[in-house]
Amino acid sequence: MTARPERWDVFCRVVDNFGDVAVALRLARCLAREHGKAVRLFLDDLTVLARLRPEADPALARQEIDGIAVWRWDAGLFEGGAVEVADVVVETFGCDTPEPYVRAMAARAPRPRWINLEYLSAEEWVEGSHALPSPHPKYAPLTRHFFFPGFTALTGGLLRERDLLDRRDAFQADRAAQAAFWRLLAGAAPPEGALKVSLFGYAGAPYESLFAALTRHAGPVWVVAPEGVASAAVAAWLRGNPPGERGGVQALAVPFVDQGRYDELLWACDLNFVRGEDSFVRAQWAARPFVWHIYPTDDNAHWVKLAAFLARYTAGMDRAHAVKVTALWEAWNGGEALARAWPAFDAALPVAAAHAEEWAGRLAAQPDLVTQLADFVAGLGR
Secondary structure, eight states: OOOOOOEEEEEEOOOSTTHHHHHHHHHHHHHHHHHOOEEEEEESOHHHHHHHSTTOOTTOSEEEETTEEEEEOOTTTTGGGOSOOOSEEEEETTOOOOHHHHHHHHHSSSOOEEEEEOOOOOOTHHHHHTTOEEEOTTTTTOEEEEEOOOSSTTSOOOOOOTTHHHHHHHHHTOHHHHHHHHHHHHSSOOOTTOEEEEEOOOTTSOHHHHHHHHTTSSSOEEEEEETTHHHHHHHHHHTTSSTTEETTEEEEEEOOOOHHHHHHHHHHOSEEEEETTHHHHHHHHTTSOEEEEOOOOTTOHHHHHHHHHHHHHTTTSOHHHHHHHHHHHHHHHHTSSHHHHHHHHHHTHHHHHHHHHHHHHHHHTSOOHHHHHHHHHHHHTO
């Protein structure tokens, strides 16, 4: 008789726009497709899922997407033990597993393995905190383990599908595929030799300064901004100018793209402006130069996280080039001095491109996050 697949429940609350759902969806999909798990994904806002996966219906309480059972996380859903507890429970980004479900976890025999998947950070303290246990103060010996994504062998690694890099390499080597992509997304191909830039960021980034800086690039520039804050900035900058063009920069506001199409956008561009966590990681797998708009926090803790990543990312660079990258990233996040930082960064793009490829290769030498998580959970069950 065939053994039933191990059951995993993944909980996610929408906090940071699309990023939380995007990460939870990728995690659940890899668990199901690549590791044979039976996965339920509990989401409190299915409208965000429907943007990432157009086939999702936000009106449904339960549906299947990509081999995952997606349940709407409504208030009262778990009261009275109506939902059977899974073998493994993952709460993403400290979203807190519902109290009635936790009580059921404590009563279950054997107790489920419980994981808190944390936010990604390059800070050194992450290595010492990764995989640590935390007994529940009320329901001990029920124990939660903290699992930290990261960039070193002492962390949980990064989300990466098994075939991602092969698909990337095939796409980037196929000019016909890229031309078809641009025709479908933008209605036309970029000018020959253009600097192709994807633009995705939060409010507060110095978009106007960036567009002005791009007009000083030695050659045509093609900027593509999917629907959102960046596309609104494109529209504002182009107002009163010929459709789609200003100062040698062709800028296009395009419809929102789903996860698969967004990967192709990153692969097709020469420079990617990204934000948050999910697009930040996907930009690194694209092996192209990128600029990260980190999610700003009221206490300015994001500057510490930004500095920690920059220190790791630029460690293998020539010092002069590292300074150029750091200056532009800080200007993009601080809203100041971008006009001064851009020319040096622009001139260093060929070096940045080679470094991006080398960086992606180094990251790929480590096991991916879902494989590490599945192995870690299996060890807890022994």
